[in-house]
Amino acid sequence: MIPQLKALPIAAIMLVGGAAMVQAQQLPTIKSNVESISYVLNVTDRHTGWKISPNLKPDRLEVECKQKKTKVSFVTDVDSIEFNIKVGDTVQFYVQQAGQEKALTEIVGIPRNVNFSKKYIRENEGKFAVEVPEVHELANILVAISTVGQQDSNMVDMTTPYYKEVMAHFAPYKNHPVMEVVNKHITKPFDNNSYWYYYAMKMNACAYSFDKKGKIKNDGVIRKMGFGNQADPIVVNLALIEDFARKSNFRGFYQQHQPYYKELMQTYRTQNPIDQMQAWLESKFKFKYGNYRVTFSPLIGGAHSTNRFEDNGFSQTVMFVRRADLEPTYNEKVNEMRNSRVVFTEIDHNFVNPVSEKYLAQIDEVFADRAKWVNEVQGTSAYSSPYSVFNEYMTWAVFSLYCLDKFSVEDNATYMPTMERQMEKSRGFKRFGDFNQQLISLYKANPNISMDELYTQMLDWSRNLQAKL
DSSP states (O other), X not given: OXXXXXXXXXXXXXXXXXXXXEOGGGOOEEEESSSEEEEEETTTEEXXXXXXXXXXXXXXXXXXXXXXXXXXXXXOSSOEEEEEEXXXXXXXXXXXXXXXXXXXXXXEEEOOOBOOOHHHHHHHTTOEEEEOOHHXXXXXXXXXXXXXXXXXXXXXXXXXXXHHHHHHHHGGGXXXXXXXXXXXXXXXXXXXXXXXXHHHHHHHHTTEEEOTTSOEEEOSSBSOOSOTTSOOHHHHTHHHHHHHHHHTTHHHHHHHTHHHHHHHHHHHHHHOOHHHHHHHHXXXXXXXXXXXXXXXXXXXXXXXXXXXXXXXXEEEEEEEEOOOOOOTTSOHHHHHHHHHHHHHHHHTHHHHHHHHGGGHHHHHHHTOOGGGTOOOOTTGGGOOSHHHHHHHHHHHHHHHHHHHHHSOHHHHHHHHHHHHHIIXXXXXXXXXXXXXXXXXXXXXXXXXXXXXXXXXXXXXXHHHHHHHO
8 A cells, every 4th residue: 555645836847848757945845764666657556665865966867758647656654755757857856854964856757668569569479589689798797806796696507617717708807997896886795786787787787788999889778787776787887898998808718608608598498497487486376477588697696687568469478587406406396496597587487477466555664574484695785675575585485386387296296395594594584485385385275266265365474473573
């Protein structure tokens, strides 16, 4: 349930050069007791995890305007504000977190982000792609040779011969001017702000390719592929990135390793039957996406993300994940479970999150006391809201249901305890084992149970559990 929204006083707005600007002396302020808040587009499209950042002046949100006007609401735990934004508009306001400096926040209306032509839809509908894109690999190499990239094993997998080849080839260029930019923004291992920039780099890189002259150009199909609350570092630093690629002979390195990339892509397809996952999820959730695109780099450690895009009646889900690998101590099917879990839990965010939107009030109530559900370990601070904590529990637990349907009792008995330990011990979601087993119990009792009924029963169970903790 979104709190009652406060309308911006008419006197606080004036027109400057055709764009709506808020007078500096009359900037409205909303209050918050927490660091992470939400913004909502057109009432229903909710985005959690917006971090209040007084150090950014302003902290900018670019809003894609698909229609004449887009309603944008910022919502805290105690306050809210609402604007109607069109292309070219810029509005500003303050967010005052208790005990902190005011954060100047800015909303900018930008043109539509996604352009799925009839030809593009015809060529991609019902299919999934697995790729190691060139500019994406370049972005991951920049991270790998950065100061933090050489320390953070979640950002960068440093265990492979390929990593050693990357370092041997590109480390001599670690003092290139573009690396000053990367090191300025990626400052500490497992740091939230550093990770936001990291995700913005590698996700937005997938919207670009090299042209025949060696220039990096936006493909124009999806203009920006990163999260909406972050700027695109590729376009901002395009000249520096092109210069690094040219001086380091990146394109020669990338071409030389094509056989390796193709081998990884084949292994990925073998270990991740995405068409099977897609069919199972669509049958359980009763809605579908038109296309799945899996993007990975051999350099990614464990830092995964996903985003989805819609236009012209067509939807595409893009996963940004690590490569698939084979663990010799496990059989073929358990290895498939290990690898499938990585991409499945990104794909099913696109199914779980929209359903969670219907149960926001219950989720906010039951998971409000974060300490009962999450231990503070590296990476858990990214799940700062009840909504994000619940979704992480649910996405991994739904994978267990998929495994029950697709793998043997013996293989489930081998893998399930390992996955539960990973969630509890490594990732800090300390009640996951109990949560997972409860969901499994409900599903075994009625494999045809609807997702809405599963949500209702799991939230009731979680409410009872948190009351005892």
